[in-house]
Amino acid sequence: MLSKAQISFITSLQHKKFRKQHGLFIVEGIKSVLEFIHSAYVIDTVYTTAETLTKMSNLPHKIKCITTSESDFKKISSLTSPQGILALIKIPTDDAVNWEEIRQQHIIALDNIQDPGNLGTIIRTAEWFGIKHIFCSIGTVDAYNTKVVQATMGSLSRVQLHYTDLIPFIKQSKMTLYGALLEGKSIYQTNFQKTGVIIMGNEGNGISKEIIEQINHAVTIPRIGEAESLNVAVATTIFCSEIARQKLTNNI
Amino acid sequence: MLSKAQISFITSLQHKKFRKQHGLFIVEGIKSVLEFIHSAYVIDTVYTTAETLTKMSNLPHKIKCITTSESDFKKISSLTSPQGILALIKIPTDDAVNWEEIRQQHIIALDNIQDPGNLGTIIRTAEWFGIKHIFCSIGTVDAYNTKVVQATMGSLSRVQLHYTDLIPFIKQSKMTLYGALLEGKSIYQTNFQKTGVIIMGNEGNGISKEIIEQINHAVTIPRIGEAESLNVAVATTIFCSEIARQKLTNNI
Numbered sequence: 001m002l003s004k005a006q007i008s009f010i011t012s013l014q015h016k017k018f019r020k021q022h023g024l025f026i027v028e029g030i031k032s033v034l035e036f037i038h039s040a041y042v043i044d045t046v047y048t049t050a051e052t053l054t055k056m057s058n059l060p061h062k063i064k065c066i067t068t069s070e071s072d073f074k075k076i077s078s079l080t081s082p083q084g085i086l087a088l089i090k091i092p093t094d095d096a097v098n099w100e101e102i103r104q105q106h107i108i109a110l111d112n113i114q115d116p117g118n119l120g121t122i123i124r125t126a127e128w129f130g131i132k133h134i135f136c137s138i139g140t141v142d143a144y145n146t147k148v149v150q151a152t153m154g155s156l157s158r159v160q161l162h163y164t165d166l167i168p169f170i171k172q173s174k175m176t177l178y179g180a181l182l183e184g185k186s187i188y189q190t191n192f193q194k195t196g197v198i199i200m201g202n203e204g205n206g207i208s209k210e211i212i213e214q215i216n217h218a219v220t221i222p223r224i225g226e227a228e229s230l231n232v233a234v235a236t237t238i239f240c241s242e243i244a245r246q247k248l249t250n251n252i
Numbered sequence: 253m254l255s256k257a258q259i260s261f262i263t264s265l266q267h268k269k270f271r272k273q274h275g276l277f278i279v280e281g282i283k284s285v286l287e288f289i290h291s292a293y294v295i296d297t298v299y300t301t302a303e304t305l306t307k308m309s310n311l312p313h314k315i316k317c318i319t320t321s322e323s324d325f326k327k328i329s330s331l332t333s334p335q336g337i338l339a340l341i342k343i344p345t346d347d348a349v350n351w352e353e354i355r356q357q358h359i360i361a362l363d364n365i366q367d368p369g370n371l372g373t374i375i376r377t378a379e380w381f382g383i384k385h386i387f388c389s390i391g392t393v394d395a396y397n398t399k400v401v402q403a404t405m406g407s408l409s410r411v412q413l414h415y416t417d418l419i420p421f422i423k424q425s426k427m428t429l430y431g432a433l434l435e436g437k438s439i440y441q442t443n444f445q446k447t448g449v450i451i452m453g454n455e456g457n458g459i460s461k462e463i464i465e466q467i468n469h470a471v472t473i474p475r476i477g478e479a480e481s482l483n484v485a486v487a488t489t490i491f492c493s494e495i496a497r498q499k500l501t502n503n504i
Contacts, residue, residue, distance in 0.1 A: 031480075117369070125486050130476030155479045188497040221493070222500055224382030227407045228283075234377050234489045241473070241490045242497070245440040248474055 002047075002072045010047070010076040013088065016142050024088045025144035028079055030055065032154040033087045037063065039157035044088040049073050052084030078146050091144055094162055102133060103175060105195055106243055109166055111211055112139040112202040113232060119143060120151020121233035122200075127155035129240040134159055135197075137166045170214055173197060177215045179207050180235050184218030187242050194252050198239050203232055254299075254324045262299070262328040265340065268394050276340045277396035280331055282307065284406040285339045289315065291409035296340040301325050304336030330398050343396055346414055354385060355427060357447055358495055361418055363463055364391040364454040365484060371395060372403020373485035374452075379407035381492040386411055387449075389418045422466055425449060429467045431459050432487050436470030439494050446504050450491050455484055 012018040013026050024044055027036050030052065037043055037060065046065045048056065053067060073082055108126055113119050119141050126134060134143075141148065143161040152159075170177055176196040199215065201207035207215075221230060221238050230238075246252045264270040265278050276296055279288050282304065289295055289312065298317045300308065305319060325334055360378055365371050371393050378386060386395075393400065395413045404411075422429055428448040451467065453459030459467075473482060473490050482490075498504045 121483055121486060124479055125482060127477040128473075128475055128479040128482055153479070153481070155477075158478055186500070188500055221380075222496065223380055224496060225379040225407075226410055227376055227380040227405065229405070230377060230380055231373055234373060234485070237486045237489045238493045241493060244474065244476060245494070248438070248440055 002066075002068055002076070007072070007075050010086070010088065011078075014078055014146050016145065019091065019142070019144055023091050023093075025091055025149065026078070026146055027087045027089055027149055028077060028085065028146075029083045029150075030085055032149075032157075033085050035154035035157045036087060036089055041092065041157060042090040044090055046085065046087045047073065047076060048086075049084040056085070079150075092160075094164075097162065097169075099173075102173070103195060105132060106192075107131065107133045107135060107175075107197055108236065109135045109137075109170065109197050109199045110140050111137050111166060111199060111207050112205075113200070114141055114203055115232075116141050116145050116147035117151050118203065118231065118233045119145075120148045122236045123148070123152040123159050123161070124155040125233065125237050126240055127152075127159045129244045131240065132159060133162065135162045135164055135166065135169055138163055167210055167214070170197060170199070170211065176217065178217045178219050178239070179212060179215035180239060181207065181212070181215075181218045181220055182229075184220040186222050187219050187238065188222065190217060190219050190242075192243050192246050192252055198236070198243075200232055200236050200239075254318075254320055254328070259324070259327050262338070262340065263330075266330055266398050268397065271343065271394070271396055275343050275345075277343055277401065278330070278398055279339045279341055279401055280329060280337065280398075281335045281402075282337055284401075284409075285337050287406035287409045288339060288341055293344065293409060294342040296342055298337065298339045299325065299328060300338075301336040308337070331402075344412075346416075349414065349421075351425075354425070355447060357384060358444075359383065359385045359387060359427075359449055360488065361387045361389075361422065361449050361451045362392050363389050363418060363451060363459050364457075365452070366393055366455055367484075368393050368397050368399035369403050370455065370483065370485045371397075372400045372405075374488045375400070375404040375411050375413070376407040377485065377489050378492055379404075379411045381496045383492065384411060385414065387414045387416055387418065387421055390415055419462055419466070422449060422451070422463065428469065430469045430471050430491075431464060431467035432491060433459065433464070433467075433470045433472055434481075436472040438474050439471050439490065440474065442469060442471050442494075444495050444498050444504055450488070450495075452484055452488050452491075 019025050043063055047068050050067055176193050179199045271277050295315050299320050428445050431451045
């Protein structure tokens with residue numbers, strides 16, 4: 001049985017303040033928890049119901065696992081349909097950026113993305129297309145937010161998120177900067193280089209002025225209909241897909 | 253002042269049963285309501301607060317407009333931050349399909365999409381890329397669901413939605429059928445024809461077996477990372493974008 005203090009500690013991690021204070025975040029669901037266990041992330045504790053534990057044949061011995069009753073589990077879960085397993089995982093401390101590695105890739109930079117669902121979808125989609133690093137402005141929604149973690153469907157375990165002041169970062173990167181803007185060269189006529197930073201802006205305001213000034217290539221997604229804008233996760237998808245296409249068809 | 257009966261009538265339209273019974277759905281927000289007013293949709297009634305009405309200079313005279321108090325408006329709005337304007341709009345009765353028109357286009361067919369946010373994003377993105385018709389299986393979430401309408405950001409006013417039994421529909425269409433599947437030819441190596449049906453499947457189960465049997469081209473989105481799947485709105489985006497690219501670069 002979990003104590004009141006344990007329950008209140010776990011649920012407090014649904015709030016950024018307490019995640020930051022304790023350096024822990026929550027992952028729920030069998031598939032997602034297993035993906036984090038088999039990733040570079042460090043698992044603090046796994047809470048599981050006896051029923052779910054019987055389905056988890058491959059839980060490594062070194063993992064601290066606490067079995068809870070169904071009713072206690074409902075108290076710690078934030079899902080409407082709890083899956084009987086929840087892990088507390090250490091938020092990675094942001095090590096120094098390995099520039100040599102970063103400069104050989106396409107990476108994504110997010111300028112103040114606010115919606116957890118959008119950030120989760122961006123992480124999941126970027127990971128599908130092999131993107132390994134996402135740099136977020138300090139004002140971007142917390143990637144360890146429970147809603148973001150759920151929306152990534154486990155992909156967060158395979159993408160490194162970095163929160164940083166974007167302007168010094170992009171200046172220091174010395175990489176080619178592609179900005180997603182409403183005015184620019186068509187993405188379908190843009191020959192992407194082998195490496196570069198794809199910069200996506202805030203849902204309402206787009207990329208901030210100071211960052212636009214640094215951009216090397218203003219790239220736009222041609223509009224055929226009359227919609228005023230595209231959702232930012234949709235726009236990021238189109239960038240990831242077009243770069244993948246150019247790579248796979250040997251254009252870059 | 254709105255009567256209790258009026259308020260309960262309007263809020264009842266948040267439920268599919270009552271939308272179907274009265275043939276009406278709800279649109280909220282200045283921009284979205286104006287887009288529907290200037291579309292082929294028939295407006296039943298517009299409810300607005302006095303403050304919002306002053307911002308609406310271009311409301312056509314023929315439209316029945318009822319001014320409400322701020323407190324009444326909060327009772328009829330389903331938004332957490334009500335924008336002071338809400339329209340009741342007639343759900344179009346599905347006329348006979350104009351095959352001559354349909355067969356000259358790319359259209360989308362949705363096989364049991366369940367999530368309102370996904371359907372809303374699909375409608376908004378498809379409209380950006382000039383898609384004019386979306387055919388939904390009977391089991392697909394209702395496009396006149398308030399959450400779907402909000403997620404389309406007004407694009408629903410410019411795309412025709414049809415609910416139909418998909419198997420007889422695709423058979424009768426005699427169009428080339430492209431199915432989004434996990435196994436198939438890479439989308440980047442698929443030469444799309446000038447017209448065709450893009451078929452997208454349910455979030456959990458994909459395209460149903462009976463429909464897969466009818467498909468002419470199994471098309472897949474190449475995976476570079478390790479994510480198990482892509483969100484269906486993201487996958488639809490990649491299809492719309494790639495077809496647009498092939499059209500705009502004169503490949504088709």
